[in-house]
Amino acid sequence: MKQPYDHSFHAFIQGIILVGFAMLMLHLILTGNIVYYIAPMMMPFIYFALVVFFLLGIIQVFRSTTKTDHDHHECACEHDHHIKGPSWVKTIIYSIFILPIVLGFALPDRSLDSSVAANRGIQLGGGGNASSSATENSINETGQNNNGSTSRAEAFLEDPEGYMENLTAQSGEEEHYQFEDIYDEGWFDDYYAELYEELMNNTVIEVTEDNYLDVMTVLDLYLDDFIGKEMEIVGFAYRETDFHSNQIVAARFAMTCCTADASVYGTMIESEESSRFEEDTWIYARGTIKKDHYNDQPIPVLEDAHIQEVEEPDSPYVYPSF
Template sequence: MNWNYEAVHRLIKTGILIGFASLVIYLIVTGNMLLYIAPHLMFYVEVSAAGLVIMAGFQIYILVLSLKKKVVVCDCGHDHLHEQDHGSRHSHSHGPSRSIWMHVGIYSLFALPLILGTLMPNTALAGSLAQNKGMNVSGVAAKAKVGSSELVEIDGNADAELKKMFKTNVYNRDYAKLGIQLYNHELIEMKDEWFIEKLQAINTFVENFQGKQIKMTGFVYRENGLPETQFILGRMAMTHCIADISPYGIVSETVDAAQYKNDSWLTITGTIDQTMYHGQKVMKINIDNIEPATAPTVPYVYPDWNFASKL
């Protein structure tokens, strides 16, 4: 085997590509990729993993050839097997530059994130991030345009009285439909699916839900100004990737609230009420029962942009 200068470069490139492909495939197989991106982006990550595997295979092929003979890959349009001498010698090099520090710098740009991605633990963000971003306890309201404040009833076969209760502007009709579905449940469970959508629907029509039973699992969060009898039970929501993660939660009240530590996970059951939070009327849970809970492996919730079509 001829371990020439070019072969060494091929070996390094092959190692980097195999490393990234292995890391991405590992995150996909273990499910840890969902700590970094939302489920609707998984297809593109899987395609990228396949692309990395193909490129690594090509580099391995070129590496094997370069160990046997010199391989030149370029499109300069002349024969590289001999030198031409037509009055003057045609000679140039297509091999990698021999500036060691330049190559060390270039390869480090790829190797460093690979090493960090391999060695750093895959952990989820919780209350510490909420301290920086602030807790959203009202959901994502659909804002009515100026001149569009007229209330309308939703379509469908819902009870006429319920349609009147859930009158809203045209931009919140989907949340009104969801609100009617939730209103008909004896116990409203704030599961991962549609967590944000349910939070918005209940907050939009919080008067209708007062006294309704609700159950939720989340982490304990506190901020300045909350009474000792209250904490916020929160979840972290991811729209596309970890860069846009945001905390959502519900103000929860019990006389022994102070005994529950920040970031501890609880499952609470109680009745829906309302309170003021930063000058805004939002829902509150009057807690009837609290149980310790274990944080899920992937503790994030994700918005469903197509939830209206599934109602």
């Protein structure tokens, strides 16, 4: 005999799932571990989603406890809202939603590391080159420009009609975007020219979480002028397979929206101390800038650098300043 569909039970389970996702987001916010997954600019959307999920979940739970004479919950849309199939099918469907909640609470939160960097490729400098075939194109697989500041999605949002017209005109043709293509933009020249002057007047160039991508870009644009200046930087240790024993990279993941669009930027360091540090160890390095080449691309290198281990920063990622 076919079991009747229990609307109250399913409404209760669905409500618990919604509340569970809200509690998971709240947990990540309160512990501060949300920074491992979402850029700060996206936090308003997280707060909005938390409230909506919680309210909808409570409404669903409340509905599950309400009994009416018309208990079949029919509506005027003439569609069947039952979850079809035997009990084991329904269990699998609900498990797809419950499992991420359970794993979100059970598994430790951690930042992206060198294994991800090896797969995505690391950009040595501000984006003018990439040390892996995974980043040979100026537009990476997420659609983000290598300078980390402008994406195809942003271009579409700014001018949807213009973007689509340009896309149509280029249909059937291979796209060739270069980081240098934006050098002629007036805002770009003015912003980085001012930062260049500021950095040139500093005795030591301090690369911080706030100016990380900007400094990397300035070094790309004016590398010759910075040769001989001292610079200090913090990042996680990373090595390519063809590095020499005295070479290591202080790397950071740059995030625009979330971990899905994270790109890896780093500065090459040459020091006899390099071999002492394992990958993913957070390091502080201070050395003198020189110009070198890697994969036939000019890059800044810190030579004769002093390196020491440091604690992972509260915010392990860096973000575009505009």
